[in-house]
Amino acid sequence: MQYDEIDARLLRLVQRDATQSAADLSEQVNLSPSACHRRLQRLMAQGIITGQVALLDPRRVGRPTTVFVEISLSTQADEVLDAFEAAVARIPDVLECHLMTGAYDYLLKVVARDSEDFATIHRRHLARLPGVAKLQSSFALKTVCKTTALPV
Structure with a gap:
């Protein structure tokens, strides 16, 4: 799978916080929101992004x-x-x-x-x-x- 430096920056950002909107991400990578959204969709279609999850605090859910x-x-x-x-x-x-x-x-x-x-x-x-x-x-x-x- 091929990805460029802008894709890599997007991947680093969504790994830290996948709840950010394409508009918020686009500002951080200097792209238009639509171009950012297309890149994210392509990364998902290629299987580089395989899903989005919420990470839970094990202590707060009783599994410390x-x-x-x-x-x-x-x-x-x-x-x-x-x-x-x-x-x-x-x-x-x-x-x-x-x-x-x-x-x-x-x-x-x-x-x-x-x-x-x-x-x-x-x-x-x-x-x-x-x-x-x-x-x-x-x-x-x-x-x-x-x-x-x-x-x-």
Whole structure:
């Protein structure tokens, strides 16, 4: 996908605040509102902009605890991987699931109310995932830096 410096500036702006109008964005990138709107539509059509979301404060919605879970599977067979991925995608407390290289197969980012809530998530969902041989959980003590903005 090709984009120019004006597109890159638009992408940086909407990553910080997607609620800005095309008129507001156009002033910041020195374009007319209609040209700015066309560029945004093109970036969406090309799949560079894939959606717009509201980011919530985990503490204010009662999910201040972040836990990273390393999971090793009993086998790498396609049917086990597929069953695991389908099952983990249905757990609402799992924000991210990544297939990894290295010492374990998957890394999950899980949110919970507290350690007791995580214990329940672990018992009811994570320990029952298909093909799991080993789980190791690490509680995040502090978020040092966090962004959803990709460098463009």
